[in-house]
Amino acid sequence: MLTWAATNGGDAVKNTRIIAKGGDVRALRWAHEVAKLPWDESTSLSCAAGGHLDALVYALNHGCIYHDRTSVHAAAGGHLEVLEWMSMNEGMIHGRFRRDGCSTDDPHDHPVNGGNNWIRWHEDMAPEAALCGQLAVLQWLVGRSGPHIRGADVAATFASAAAKGHLDIVRWLRTQRFANGAQWDARTCTMAAAHGHLEVLQWAQANGCPWNYECAERAAMNGQLEVLMWARANGCPWSVEVCAHAAMHGQLDVLRWSKAHELPWDESACSAAARAGVLNVLVWLHHNGCPWDYQVCAAAAGGGHFEVLKWARAAGCPWNEQVCEEAAGEGNLGILQWAHEHHAPWDATACSAAAHEGHISLIQWMRARGCPWNEQCTAHAAHGGHLRLLEYLRENGCPWEEHTCANAAGGGHLEVLKWARANGCPWNGWV
Template sequence: MNKKRLMHTPLQDLPNDVLKYCFSFIPGSYVTVGPVSKHFYSNYSTLGIHESASFNAADTLLQIGRNKRTTVGAVSSDLQLTEYCFIVGAPDKFMEKVCTEAAIKSRRDILDCSETFGINCKNIIERNSRGYSNRRIMDKLAEEGNLDMIKYLVRKYHLIRENSFSRIDDVFEGEDEGVIEGRLVFSGIDSVFNGAAKKGHLDILQWINENFPNYLNRTQTEHESMLEENGSYMFDTVFSEGNLATIKWFVDNIDLNIDSEEIYRMVAWRGELRIFEAMRGYYEPAIFNEEIFEVAALRGNVELLDYLYQNNCPFYSSENMYSKVLDQHDNDKALLAVKWLCCHNFPWDEETCASAASNKNLSALKWVRNEGCPWDERTLVEASWGYCGSKSDITEMIQYCIQHGCPLSSRACQYAMHNSDDSAALEVLKLLRTYSCPWDEKTCEDAADRQNFESLIWAKSNGCPWNPNTFLKVLSSRSITVIEYFLRSENELLSLDGIFERVFSSGGELGPHLGDKISDDSIIAKLKVLRSYGLPLTARACFLAAHLGRLRALQWLKYMECPWDVATCTGAVCGFQPEILKYAHENGCEWNENTYGWCFKYATEDEPLSSSVKMLQYLEENNCPKPSEIDRLFREMKAGSQPLSKE
């Protein structure tokens, strides 16, 4: 009985003496995986056919999940350990990780063993070579300069995509086995290129360029170059992370169709003076212009700035250079660049302090103020918002500004409400008010707009001016508590126009997205509160519910005996809501010629929605009145009449 036949023989039908005889011909390391091996492993001790120490080791060492020595790293480095894991039925996901690590370690024997036990190594290699989240295998091999293993994986597992310029036997130096003719680009080529470029493995880059020319070069005429899509990304990778040898090779060998100015700009962004100087001597003509200087300043690279300045590089002398420099994330580098600009007599103005405050660069703000840089109210305004995880950054900045005489402005309190964290917004607002910073209606309005309700209630309770628009913004939220807070003391708010629009929306304007972000439950809850404080329910509420497809809200309104009229059916038509149209009609809501007219307009457009066609059919079947002159009505509607103004 051969191995393949044995794999398909039900073990429960074989007596132990037959099993003993069969397995005596099979090496222990190649017992079949899966149910057979698990059954065999669980019974081998009673069969008495395995006397070697290796299987005793399996019994003690290879209990997956129990013995810490059977890690992915350990198994992927030991062929016997790999075989044992398969024999004892290690989980597939674990063994797939072993295969991944084995490929990175160039353990071809372990990959071969895994295939023997049924693991799809090709699928694993491809998964870990494509996309942006799993580029582990090719990345690691390329970074280590392991061209031999890259070629082995590409050849053995046929990691091929189409490209009309290479033959597989050329790529692998004329080896005979598995020659594949056709179009070639291998899966994972991006990872190989990036890894090799970063570490300077020119042999890998040369191999790609010679054997997959369509990937890098723009000189091919038969096929549109992949560089059209990938060139900028490759270029950035080489010049931002590659070593000097890689950069020189890339410039010499790849037709990028990118001028020398772009090359020097990227090298300047890289920020290494050694590479910049080398490229200047290697790649002529050297480009020194305002853009190169600005890049060095934006990177806060004082060493490169000195070099450019000494070599008479032209530069912009406008005041906004400070603002650009201060916008970078590294505050320490920004301060160094600010000092350099100041020492070289670059002009500054009030915007400089405002930029330092906006970027929460207190060190830079203090330094420029000590050097006499002017400021205005914008500095305090910018200091009051932009909370990003540390309240102390904002409070310390505000205290410095106010204690050193920065002009106050009500916009500071307003912008404090722009902090996304309500507790931070309130803390900043309280701090500003401690120093008597003025406020106005926009403080409450912006607090409501940003749903910083704790800040809103504190501001209103402490005398901050507000207007009815603040309440309308609150209605657009889901906070029943805050709605009631206003209604308890301000009953006249119920007479405001647009209340129902705010209840049904998160913005209050009728449009295609009205009601998209709010649930029926939230709408009903707000309507209940408003009704309990005396707001009469009107037909406008039913129209909005119908127009926005809020069937449950419409049903609740009818349960509460809210009136409706022909606008409800017309609203359902204009909102493309066939279910609501049917519900309204079947429950006694009226319709008229206008309802039919609007439905006819939408159903006869060049590409009508199926819902409009369905509703027109429903209106026909239920004898909805038609306009006497449907053609005239259609022309008028095409001319720009608005359906929401009709009844």
């Protein structure tokens, strides 16, 4: 059955990867030597992720490429035997990198303490182990490579452990002494709060971990009300963005609590709800006294939320030229038509926004109804590489200036630049 399935299943490399994932070295040997199935670095990844050392050794011994995240997968799975073997076989591993055309002079390669052997240290290795709760792997990594772990990796490892609520790992990491005094940063509190791990947040704060505005904002985004209550009572930095994040993600309980405790909000909350299309939240905010401005209608138009826009206007929300600009940039003719029919103002920014995205039919529709344009329209078309649109604009009298060539060059659109110059467009040093 294996013979038939492996040789009649379409993607041969994928079939090899599936066999490697199973960890049967005899099956992998058959796939490589008998069925002649191809493999790539995903084979070594699959072996390491499953802790299949025999299969990994066989694959590398027979020319399989070593992916730079192989160690990350082994660490995440808690496969110490695989990591030990990797640390003792620098020659083979680096040979596999050379076969892939990669330099071995990599800043992520660090010598293992206590010997001349090497292990490929990937920046995600410790954070992934922490995320997966692999304390034994972290102890092994730090014991062998601790002095070489960069500060950014240490802080990311704390944050990963906090994100999954692994308080035992956070506590253990705090007992270690890393190079250059590397330790945790505000991300530890932010990740704990965002994922509702109040015990981790409390312990981190009690032990001097810094926090910032993002802590409350991420908790609000995910509706972590218990965390927010504790954070507010214990001096967590706070701003109007807490309510804006809650509004964008439909967290009405957080907004009700914020209102009851007279916490700050402003127009950004209504705009965030409109941008996300969360009409029930926008209605609640407006009915409970949250201020709004023209950005609400613009956000609804930009997000393509027609019903939100219509409700906001019916409820008296102001608008300005940005509504048509947002709708045109998104290529939303339905909203653009409705807005124009209901006397929404527009200016040249509407044509420019449409030009940037190459919406030639929208520009034609707007021009037929008197929407103005200017040099920014041709400049935006050039930046987006829209040569046919640029031709149309010039054929119909749209002006241009030096920014057209500069934008074509900046966007890497050589044909647009050549055409513009051949047709008399000025340029300057910005090109």
